[in-house]
Amino acid sequence: DSGVTQTPKHLITxxxxxxxxxxSPRSGDLSVYWYQQSLDQGLQFLIQYYNGEERxxxxxxxxxxxxxxxxxxxxxxxxxxxxxxxxxxFCASSVAGGINSPLHFGNGTRLTVT
Amino acid sequence: KNEVxxxxxxxxxxxxxxxxxxxxxSVGISALHWLQQHPGGGIVSLFMLSxxxxxxxxxxxxxxxxxxxxxxxxxxxxxxDSAVYICAVRKEETSGSRLTFGEGTQxxxxx
Numbered sequence: 001d002s003g004v005t006q007t008p009k010h011l012i013t014x015x016x017x018x019x020x021x022x023x024s025p026r027s028g029d030l031s032v033y034w035y036q037q038s039l040d041q042g043l044q045f046l047i048q049y050y051n052g053e054e055r056x057x058x059x060x061x062x063x064x065x066x067x068x069x070x071x072x073x074x075x076x077x078x079x080x081x082x083x084x085x086x087x088x089x090f091c092a093s094s095v096a097g098g099i100n101s102p103l104h105f106g107n108g109t110r111l112t113v114t
Numbered sequence: 115k116n117e118v119x120x121x122x123x124x125x126x127x128x129x130x131x132x133x134x135x136x137x138x139x140s141v142g143i144s145a146l147h148w149l150q151q152h153p154g155g156g157i158v159s160l161f162m163l164s165x166x167x168x169x170x171x172x173x174x175x176x177x178x179x180x181x182x183x184x185x186x187x188x189x190x191x192x193x194x195d196s197a198v199y200i201c202a203v204r205k206e207e208t209s210g211s212r213l214t215f216g217e218g219t220q221x222x223x224x225x
Contacts, residue, residue, distance in 0.1 A: 002158070035213070043200065043215040056212050088155055103147065103213075105157040 003027060006091050006106035014114055018079040021109045025072055025093030031055070031101065032074040033094075034066055037108075038087035049074055050096075081113045117141050120201050120216035127223050133188040135219045137201030140182065145204040147213065148175050148186050152197045160186070160199075191223045 003026035013019055025032050034046040036059075045058035049068035060066075063081075068074045078085060088108045094101035118139045127133055137146070148160040161168050161175040163184065168175050172191075177184040188195055201216040 033213075042217050043202070043213075045212040045214070048212065058212055090157060092157075100145075102162050103159050105149075105159065107154075107156040110155070 002104040002106065004029075004091060004093050004104050004106035006089075006109050008109060009107065010110050010112075012112045012114065013081060015081055015083060017081050017113075018077065019081065019111065021076040021078070021089050021091075021111070023074045023076070023091030023093075023106060025074070025091075026104050029093035029095050029104070030072065031094045031096060032068055032072070033092045033103070034060075034074070034076050035090040035092065036087050037090065038084070043090075046076070078111070083113050086111055086113045116217070117214050118201055118203055118216040120199075120219050122219060123217065124220045125222070127191050127221070129192055129223055129225050131191050131223075133191050133195075133221065133223075135186045135199050135201075135221070137184045137186070137216055138182060139184075139201075139203050139214075141203065141205060141214070143203040143205055146177055146184050147202040147204065148184075149200040149202060150197045151200060151218070157200075162204075188221075193223045193225050196222050 005024040007022045031050045033048045037043045046060040047066050048056040052068050063079050066076045090108045091106045092103045121136045145164045147162050150158045163177045172189045174187040198218040200218045202213040
């Protein structure tokens with residue numbers, strides 16, 4: 001058990017809808033990362049937060065947004081969903097935001113857009 | 115060409131065999147991760163390397179920064195080692211860090 005909790009585990013929704021994925025980092029970890037794993041693109045970095053502030057941004061679409069709250073949990077909001085957004089979304093956390101911090105991954109949220 | 119290349123893409127071995135998975139990258143990095151993803155989908159971080167060699171149980175990871183190459187070795191392989199192994203490099207950015215992933219190596223160990 002990594003200590004990182006993601007909810008929900010599975011989500012099925014229709015095109016055009018909006019969903020929110022939630023991540024609770026491991027106790028004591030200040031940094032949260034979001035990743036998307038799709039069949040055609042593999043794993044891709046979306047965004048990183050550290051102690052409530054955005055730290056790094058990857059291939060995150062404008063229809064997607066994220067935030068980290070004062071209690072350090074994070075939410076990834078996906079709107080105007082398209083079929084191609086179907087993927088596994090992973091959250092990871094680390095103590096700090098730099099290179100020397102090991103990453104701990106959640107079990108992912110599997111999103112299916114129909 | 116991908117910034118992170120893994121080989122082989124698929125690997126089938128018999129229980130007890132010594133296994134090597136390779137990772138080459140073309141960018142400057144601050145660290146390299148080896149990850150394991152089981153059929154259920156969850157990802158486990160196996161190693162984080164910035165130089166040299168690390169060992170954990172039957173797993174060994176090495177990195178050669180000059181040659182931009184890393185290897186993951188599994189000694190005395192077991193069917194429970196069957197998983198996808200993913201190499202990822204960490205590029206330090208001004209105020210954060212991000213992982214760039216290889217496509218993964220699907221390992222199947224037969225009894």
